[in-house]
Amino acid sequence: MDSRLLAVLEQITEEEQRLLDGGRDVEKERYISGQEFIVDREKMLHNGEMIAIRPHTRFVDFPLHRHDFIEMMYVCKGSITHIINGEEIVMEAGDLLVLNQHTRHAIRAAGREDIGVNFIILPEFFDAAFGLLERDGVLMDFMVSFLRQSDDNGKYLHFKVAGVLPVQNLIENLLTSLAYRQKDEYKINQISIGLLFLYLQKYTRMLDETQPTQYDDIMTMSVLRYIDQHYKTASLTELAKRINQPLSLLSRFIKAKTGATFKQLLQRKRMQVAATLLEDTKLSVSDISLAVGYENNSFFYRCFRDYYKVSPKEYRTENRK
CATH class of the missing domain: 2.60.120.280 (Regulatory protein AraC)
Structure with missing residues (x-):
């Protein structure tokens, strides 16, 4: 060192x-x-x-x-x-x-x-x-x-x-x-x-392994990978069809295993991608809104401010490289 x-x-x-x-x-x-x-x-x-x-x-x-x-x-x-x-x-x-x-x-x-x-x-x-x-x-x-x-x-x-x-x-x-x-x-x-x-x-x-693999872990990982790869268009209904699970059961499973709803996990991913685009690109806020899955700019602004406590413009100014 x-x-x-x-x-x-x-x-x-x-x-x-x-x-x-x-x-x-x-x-x-x-x-x-x-x-x-x-x-x-x-x-x-x-x-x-x-x-x-x-x-x-x-x-x-x-x-x-x-x-x-x-x-x-x-x-x-x-x-x-x-x-x-x-x-x-x-x-x-x-x-x-x-x-x-x-x-x-x-x-x-x-x-x-x-x-x-x-x-x-x-x-x-x-x-x-x-x-x-x-x-x-x-x-x-x-x-x-x-x-x-x-x-x-x-x-x-x-x-x-x-x-x-x-x-x-x-x-x-x-x-x-x-x-x-x-x-x-x-x-x-x-x-x-x-x-x-x-x-x-x-x-x-x-390493010393401390716990065996669990079926719940595999299911949880399937949810996270789906959101990570399809955050722009993701929906709980589509995910339920992909993994052949009842919608209501899947919704309760996600909440129980992650502590967050599907909607909250999806929004978190979208906000993180939006923040990266604000930092690393010159795309307009409206273009970034569309890129992460929001067609309504006003709704995107509200979600972003709720998540980061600043507007997209303020975030870009504070974090611009």
Whole structure:
């Protein structure tokens, strides 16, 4: 790893200095908003971010907790020990651990030379990765679990990939971009996550699989792929015919498994494509509206403002490259 980047990541934080000065416990108010120890995305992400990094806090045992986002830990130096389902998971330098938002884990106190970084990622940031991965496989099954509102069995994947240069390079690129807050690299970071998971798909022999494939996962993936490929003209009725499922049953299934309606999933995809076109092209707003499936410009404007809290014109001005 680049020595300058490592120097940034191993700096003693204010939170760690308090612990070195005699503090004993994790300051929960930094992480949670309620009573249960669920690390809150609102505490970790700011200004509409979908991905950020945070160096793992050393010098204290981190109690049992889970998150309302996807956590991906990378160990830059030393080692870090997690306890998941009563089992010790020892991460060495170069290892990658990915946990869905339903996984509860604790972490043993790390020392000064044990440098880990947490990637804090919203599920929708993985859209590019969904489009790249094979439909069947451990990694795709795992990623579908990101979309479930609840899951009694949390899932995690531990990759021992210290010797896999492409994976290490992609992680370092992501760390560099996010550590220095390079705002114009959102799309690059999203594609980098997709490429990272595409490489990890090749190295599933280097991980500990935690749950078997489920039929529901395959069905959910069929829904997501249909929306991804046909967002301009997609409809729940057409999808039901394609996969030979009753309309009402399919509608309830989508809501139960993803926490969103078909309409909400479709709108999310359309808004993300529209945002990319606003950033990367000179197409007029009306042309973009048509390109993503809206024939009524006024309705597109309302949907866009509801989703991004700014108008298409304002979004283009703020994010133009």
